[in-house]
Amino acid sequence: MLIKFIEKFGKKILTMAESLGRIILFFLNGVMHIFTLPIQFAKIIDQTWFIGSKSIFVIILTGLFTGMVLGLQGYYSLVKVGSEAALGAAVALTLICELGPVFTAIMVTARAGSSMTAEIGVMRISEQIDALKTMHINPVRFLFSPRIIAAVISFPLLTALFDVVGIIGGFISGSIMLGINRHVYMDTIIQSIKVHDINGGFYKSFAFAVVTTTICCYRGYYTHLYSGFGARGVSLSTTNAVVQSCIAVFVFDYIITFFLV
């Protein structure tokens, strides 16, 4: 009984180590091929449009409502201690340091990451990846490298957009709806936000871009190893990619915050 348990446990550990090794190699292979000539400009632009531009509406919508909720909740919490004047700073700091990068990463993963996994997964099960290999085209370079560079470009820009729209959302609920002086709202933001805070948010969004894109592309690329072939395999891979990316975002958020504070 005990030996069986140890055997099972050991097998699980080995499988995990194997997966970890595979994802690290996949990532390194993809990063290395960003720099191999010729640089894939057209694909990078195409993916930046897909990951970045096509996410703008979702980011504006989520950013606006996140900011509005923060403004609303923040006001009623701060008013209890007579500090409602600090609402602008509270909303902006929460967004720039924490919610902006995290929510942006989650929304982009849900929209673009899931699509990456599904697209690459379908390519795997329909032998399109094998076809690339027979044409002497490196599939990791072809499929993953442009996506990771596009994500690294898009995530920080989308995070900045989320932050700005969120601050406007906080302004709408705090100043326009609840009557906080708009100059006070803006002044507290300007006085409380330091370059260090903005940089911290960007470091996070950069890390989230790398982590989520790697997980989503990896899950699609190796869909046959984890979820099997067929439509069900691709759907399972897509679900796993989104769940694992979101978990990774929270884990990395904690790690980065630990080093930044």
Next chain:
Amino acid sequence: MMTIPLVQFIDVNKSFGGSPVLKGVNLSIYQGEIIVVIGKSGTGKSVLLKHITGLVHQDSGQILIEGRPLNHLSAPDRKSFYKKLSYMFQDNALFDFMNIYDNIALPLVENSKFPKDQVKEKVLERMEQLGLSGIEEKFPAQLSGGMRKRVALARALVIDPKIVLFDEPTTGLDPIRKKKIHSMIQEYQKKFEFTAIIVSHDIPEIFNVAQRIALLDDGIIKFEGSKKDILDSHGKIINDFIQGKDI
């Protein structure tokens, strides 16, 4: 003097998850010929082809390329061998997100240093030869099964390969389309003088295309010979297979 085979399988074994698929395959493929590998579904015909492309590696045995073991070739030699090779997949493996022109041009665009106008000239020439003119901007999903096969064939031939591997090139096609694809393979093989290795179920139609035939059954090559040999053969396995009986 004996001719050295272009590709030679010597006692090749391959298992997947403990179940053996190839159990000591011996097969010789000669330069410039059309060889057809026949056999029941699931006997490892596609696996056999994938060994040549390097998509699958044998567990034991050897694959010789012009007399030299494939796994002992130097990296540049192996690369140069693979560059001569084209593979037409059973389900075409066309890229859904690319239009027909880009699908056909892909191996040239990604691998060659041809200028854009030369790539265009080559792609349009192949498209015209295969009766695909005018559909450059369409996507694979917008084409019929037969047209998709022709696009896959155009993509396989655009790099002027020396060896073309056809994995059941006529699966799912009606008899007229099948005949067309077969005659196309024959015609282009003559024209471009490539070595064609075809995996097929289409008995007896494929015999009109084949110069040599190999029967893969139960993981081994049970027959290898010319069309005449196979038709003259009184072997039970061959006759049963041709007549569609369970072997």
